[in-house]
Amino acid sequence: MQSSLERYLLYLRAERGASPYTLRNYGAEIQEFVTFAIRHDVRQWLDVDVGLVRAWMAHLHHSGYQAQSIARRLYELRSCLRYLLRENVVSTNVAAQVLPPKTPRTLPEYLSVAQVFELLGAPDVSQPLGMRDAAMLEVLYGGGLRRSELLALQVADVDLTEKQLRVWGKGSKQRIALLGNPAALALRRYIEVGRPFLAQCRQSAHSRPSLTLFLNRFGHPISSPKTVSNILDKYLAMVDLPRRVTPHTLRHSFATHLLEGGADLRSVQELLGHEDLQTTTLYTHVTLRHLRSVVDHAHPRAQGHLPDATPPSFDSV
DSSP: HHHHHHHHHHHHHHHHHOOOOHHHHHEEEEOOOOHHHHHHOOOOOOGOHHHHHHHHHHHHHHHTTHHHHHHHHHHHHHHHHHHHHHHSSSSGGGGGGGGOOOOOOOOOOOHHHHHHHHHHTOOTTTSSSHHHHHHHHHHHHHHHHOOHHHOOBBBGGGEETTEEEEEGGGOOEEEEOOOHHHHHHHHHHIIIIHHHHTTTTOOOOTTTOOOOBBBOOSSSBBHHHHHHHHHHHHHHTTTTTOOOOOOHHHHHHHHHHHTTTTHHHHHHHHHOOOOHHHHHHHHHHHHHHHHHHHHHHHTTSSOOOOOOOOOOOOOOO
């Protein structure tokens, strides 16, 4: 089972252009199923049946996994078995016969404009690491990037003249992210001052300089998504914002603030890199709350008292 899983991951990388982040998640989470199967004396993919898949999902549920997390693992297993079916390793995709758990459709959390501005102003831009952190936060919010997209950026992907980034999204699909003046200025400061300083900190003087945009304190590329979260957590604590805010919250805030400012849904879809417009429409539910607030505060008839609902009586003539 292990060798088949490794071939599948190689296929994802070589033919589907999966990111290192995707490969790491798929590998770890499908491995969880392989370990579960072996514990139940199933050592070949051909012997995996519907009952085993359902037992695994029940095990995840009793272990405290949320429905969304279980559904994601089932999707990953389906994808793996679909590949193994094409390779004649299995005769049927049994995971496709199992329904995922129902997941509640939750609205994305986002920060207010004031909260975002407070967060973006927290890094100490007189220091190289502060310049880097400020540029990272500005790009996450100003360009609406995913965390994996941020880490994949190369210096050559930055066009400061046009204030835009070449972004490699899911499935190695390319899009252009547009930046405002603050993000462009933060990037220029980091590239011209902060990054050269960090690049000089490389431990090996003979190693080739990295082309990756964002470097750690030792001059090496930041490769761990957890590092981005830790950087964000540092500044959330400094400005006393909730620690539940994630890098993806900044992406949600980017989309929400665009729609609240009057951007059309199709434009936001392009900027986010969503293939399906239906994914982007989730943000319209968030902006409706904003619109309700606008109406309640601005419309002259929004806050008036309701009239007595009792119908009037008329004397007969």
